Amino acid sequence: MVVLVSSGGSVLDEALKVDACRQNIALVVCDRECAAEGVARRHGIAVEVLPCRTGREFSDALYDYFLGKPEVDLFLSSYSRLLSGKFLQQYRGRIVNFHPAVLPACPGLDGFGDTLKAGCKFIGATVHFVDEGMDTGKPILQAARPYDPELTDAENRQRVFLQMCRMFVQVVAWFAEGRVNPQGSVSGARYELSEFSPNLDHWVRLP
Template structure:
């Protein structure tokens, strides 16, 4: 059973989606630890209720970003994690941290990359006036939302959408896409070739 660590910052709906798919047998994974950069994140409550080890590591409690990331690294290693899952983790990880987990960090972004990277992907897409948006699951590299793409889900932008209604519909697809991508990873079906991720039969 592969062990993964999940990094969170907020309510943890994507974490819950992964926990649900582990519970129903779809995902052959164990969440070994959930780490939040906010001690009051609801995601920690979700994990604790499920009996998963939780750790809060706040940036303001660390003298430097290096110390902050060293503590995250230590918690992941201590839990025996093989993969790091970013589920609404709102901090940019340094290149040195990412390189320790080369092609072993997976993120979900609420837009169709490479369009609208960074914060508020839904708002960026909505304000730009695109006809389609969605979400992207990708491996993390040293750039911002620039790593190799595993899969994407497309959501049409409706004429009467608001930023919030669009974000809600994208979130539904996020909860499908992240477990799908993790299942492919767990089954050894993801092959990275440069910028492309090949999904093996």
């Protein structure tokens, strides 16, 4: 599995503390020099930087970089621009994105901020397949919890951050076990009342 990231890598840092992630993630690719490089190296994960200014440039660079290399089972994207072109065509169904809002509400660059601006009563996150649209691919895993007006925006954001950490670990485990189908359904998953749908497997929960 390969992680695509262009940020501080805070979710990645928490996820790589879990064995299931360290065992399955082989490479982190960035489109610029960023803190995620240091995060990956601290956990013993290889890093490649492909300097690019746009999503299309990065997509083309990714396609060229992986051409002729061993097959990638899954790309886990925390990349903030749209992926497109031959890269998306080649790896369709093997690229997932992590978004800090309960899609289809509040797509785009500031999902959490737009959730607050809209006055939503729930905050949350979504993991979905990547397609040509802006956060329009089939959802795989979603989380939602009530927005707490007694907390600061930063405290509510931290709750979404923790959701995304747990979701990252769970999605890695599900794909490693071959349990996710192209429509986003997870074989053997439970759908009991929970913050997460499908429910998380307990053994991959973070502290």
